[in-house]
Amino acid sequence: MSTLLGRPPVADIMLDDEQSAARAEFADFVDRAIVPVAGDLHRAQRTPPELIRTLADVGYLGLPVPREYGGGGCDAVTLGLLAGELGRGCSSLRSLLTVHTMVAHVLARWGTREQRNSWLPRLAAGSSIAALALSEPEVGSDAGAVRTRITPTDGGFLVDGRKRWITYGHVADVFLVVGRGPDGPTAVLVERDRAGVRTNLITDLIGIRASMTADIRFDQVRVPEANLVGRVGLGTTQVAGTALDLGRYTVAWGSVGIIEACLRASVRYVNDREQFGVLIREHQLVRRMVSDMFADYRAARLLCLDAGLRRDRRDPTALPAAALAKYRASTAAVRAATDAVQLHGANGCSDSYPVQRYLGDAKVMEIIEGSTQLHQVGLADYAFQEFAAVSMGSQP
Amino acid sequence: MSTDVRDRIADYLAKFFPVTDLQDTDDIFKRGFVSSLFAMQLVAFVEQEFGVTVENEDLELDNFRSIASLERFVTGKLAAPVAR
Known part of the structure; x- marks a missing residue:
């Protein structure tokens, strides 16, 4: 894998071997098939049908669809890893995964037998897009x-x-x-x-x-x-709620992908750009931006993994965990992209560098699948659930 | 069995209604914490805690309205033959 430092990013220690291998495969695919064209897609404002076909052919659009319907039957963590890697390469294509799997998820969960038999094989194969x-x-x-x-x-x-x-x-x-x-x-x-x-x-x-x-x-x-x-x-409640729960989860992961893309671009840039006679990585305020980006990346990624593990255990706390991950990851993505543009200076304001695209994409993450403000209002309820029993029994 | 089911439901709901004791027949949808996420959490709780599958036809408010109605619903699901 060709990354800035010539080695892949730190493995997630919570992943099992199969999940780690899946992540490596996703990363390799994104590096080969998506990163090189993402800027062109952005400028053309189109996703070519052949690229959707490619995603379908490698099985990614049907990855979470149950195997009995021809899908990959993957666990939630693996779906998240895919969303994260796609989000690193191209937020538009990650959003295709999000909307398509939201509908497939609703049909698998609440669809009639006829709907499942009719639609899930097509959605799994990507021969129909939802x-x-x-x-x-x-x-x-x-x-x-x-x-x-x-x-x-x-x-x-x-x-x-x-x-x-x-x-x-x-x-x-x-x-x-x-x-x-x-x-x-x-x-x-x-x-x-x-x-x-x-x-x-x-x-x-x-x-x-x-x-x-x-x-x-x-x-x-x-x-x-x-x-x-x-x-x-x-x-x-039932249909949109089920869809948006999964949507929040994959958007959270996609936001982590944006932060990772910002980090990669920023680290590359500060190791190449000189000002005042030194690489700008030596300037303290540049270092601060990279440090914050790195901390946000790791924290948001851990929240996403936490949400995925809860989801795989069918734990009711998976719902607030996904909302929390989405809130934190999307807001962190905006911070990371803002800083990435800032440390690229005028170059960051042009489309010669990808960070301009990351900033626009990150802002969208704060709005879709529940805005930042909705989460700021709603997440308190989960804090009340989790800590009320403790606070009720103790004095301030 | 039924008492166990009742207690597990009551323990779970206590997280949502901590201010006052929730009586078995109290309507939880009239107690303030009502949102689509709460309803989905309740479904997820029933499925995970008791190993049952909530189907479309089960999504009647009367099955989820109170501790007593949830207990009735879960006990009925546990007693019913698995049919999927």
């Missing part, structure tokens, strides 16, 4: 307020409304749409080729510019009853 259609022009964090109508009709549902900021929505073959019905939030699968579905590519985003993010209109789209996912009335 996207989560939750956000709307007027609805972001307040997911329960979605306005898209999902109305029961003869033999199925009528979907009518508009979705926005749908990652890979411009190329997805199927959408998991969360809307509102007469009996509350409802989720259905809508295939792209149904009459009334139109997608428009959104360009010039601050980050994940190659993510084929779309504005989608569902104009009186009819879907059969068999497309209902989960329970009517539980589209937000």
